[in-house]
Amino acid sequence: MLKLSTKGQYGVRAMFEIARGYPESPVTIKEISERQDVSVAYLEQILNKLRRAGLIRSVKGPGGGYLLTKDPGGVNIASILKELEGPVAITSCLDPEEGCARVEGCVTHLLWRSLGAKIEAFLETITLRDLLEKEPLLKDLDTDHKRYRFGVA
Amino acid sequence: MLKLSTKGQYGVRAMFEIARGYPESPVTIKEISERQDVSVAYLEQILNKLRRAGLIRSVKGPGGGYLLTKDPGGVNIASILKELEGPVAITSCLDPEEGCARVEGCVTHLLWRSLGAKIEAFLETITLRDLLEKEPLLKDLDTDHKRYRFGVA
DNA sequence: AAAATACCTTACTAATTTTGTCAAGTATTA
DNA sequence: TAATACTTGACAAAATTAGTAAGGTATTTT
Numbered sequence: 001m002l003k004l005s006t007k008g009q010y011g012v013r014a015m016f017e018i019a020r021g022y023p024e025s026p027v028t029i030k031e032i033s034e035r036q037d038v039s040v041a042y043l044e045q046i047l048n049k050l051r052r053a054g055l056i057r058s059v060k061g062p063g064g065g066y067l068l069t070k071d072p073g074g075v076n077i078a079s080i081l082k083e084l085e086g087p088v089a090i091t092s093c094l095d096p097e098e099g100c101a102r103v104e105g106c107v108t109h110l111l112w113r114s115l116g117a118k119i120e121a122f123l124e125t126i127t128l129r130d131l132l133e134k135e136p137l138l139k140d141l142d143t144d145h146k147r148y149r150f151g152v153a
Numbered sequence: 154m155l156k157l158s159t160k161g162q163y164g165v166r167a168m169f170e171i172a173r174g175y176p177e178s179p180v181t182i183k184e185i186s187e188r189q190d191v192s193v194a195y196l197e198q199i200l201n202k203l204r205r206a207g208l209i210r211s212v213k214g215p216g217g218g219y220l221l222t223k224d225p226g227g228v229n230i231a232s233i234l235k236e237l238e239g240p241v242a243i244t245s246c247l248d249p250e251e252g253c254a255r256v257e258g259c260v261t262h263l264l265w266r267s268l269g270a271k272i273e274a275f276l277e278t279i280t281l282r283d284l285l286e287k288e289p290l291l292k293d294l295d296t297d298h299k300r301y302r303f304g305v306a
Numbered sequence: 307a308a309a310a311t312a313c314c315t316t317a318c319t320a321a322t323t324t325t326g327t328c329a330a331g332t333a334t335t336a
Numbered sequence: 337t338a339a340t341a342c343t344t345g346a347c348a349a350a351a352t353t354a355g356t357a358a359g360g361t362a363t364t365t366t
């Protein structure tokens with residue numbers, strides 16, 4: 001239920017790798033590919049979208065790669081996913097581009113709308129910096145997720 | 154991003170119709186089909202799953218139809234969706250049946266896990282009774298969604 | 307200059323999932 | 337026994353996802 005596509009998942013992981021190079025070291029597609037285990041060709045598609053959206057910029061030629069355009073703390077997860085997968089729209093009738101013929105009589109409309117808003121709000125609170133800060137802790141990770149800021153509790 | 158399949162959507166709407174008949178009037182598939190604009194054949198699939206899960210029971214023969222097995226206030230949206238679409242699993246590596254090879258090194262694992270938990274918790278708080286109570290208000294609905302309990306605000 | 311590095315773009319396609327339909331039942335009641 | 341209504345499993349069209357492939361452009365180092 002409510003699965004995120006690999007494009008979105010890989011996009012976030014790629015942004016994490018690029019964030020590690022902030023502010024000075026461009027990260028190449030090849031490095032991202034190796035570290036995150038995603039093909040170069042697929043990453044090209046994904047990074048292109050993110051670049052056109054202004055989230056990253058590229059440096060060509062030897063020594064080049066990708067760089068964040070702003071501080072990792074200023075890039076939230078929702079903004080990454082929106083570029084790759086469009087707006088959060090639990091149902092297609094909530095997609096701004098589609099619309100719904102039966103809004104008025106639909107008892108579930110508000111429910112989905114509300115859920116979508118909650119998801120979006122949550123993803124907007126998490127930034128790449130959170131992921132960067134969390135990385136060192138991952139080595140100790142076992143079943144106690146609660147101590148993390150976005151743990152389950 | 155994060156779209157719910159029609160099966161889940163129709164399922165909730167079908168359960169709403171069945172809830173309207175609680176506790177005594179069986180609601181036929183045909184009635185649900187007409188009111189919610191979903192084919193009888195497709196509804197059969199959906200209601201079968203919900204019946205096997207024990208959320209509804211059926212009465213055969215003339216005058217028959219479907220009935221809720223418990224009070225509308227005791228049936229939450231998460232329980233309906235889980236039967237139709239499996240557990241909330243933002244990524245396939247979080248699906249209990251699939252698993253993930255790189256959990257330990259994955260910075261995003263906790264993020265998706267946490268988001269899934271939040272979605273689930275929210276859907277568990279909304280019951281069919283909430284939908285039933287909301288229905289009369291729908292006639293006045295226009296842009297002011299905020300007054301509803303699960304409005305956006 | 308030219309070779310190497312690395313990004314850029316479009317087109318295409320195989321696999322999967324979704325969204326249903328269809329046909330042939332079984333059970334119950336009037 | 338006829339009508340109503342649920343039950344089940346197989347199947348298939350359509351849409352989406354998840355990539356691959358091929359060729360191009362820009363920049364830097366030697």
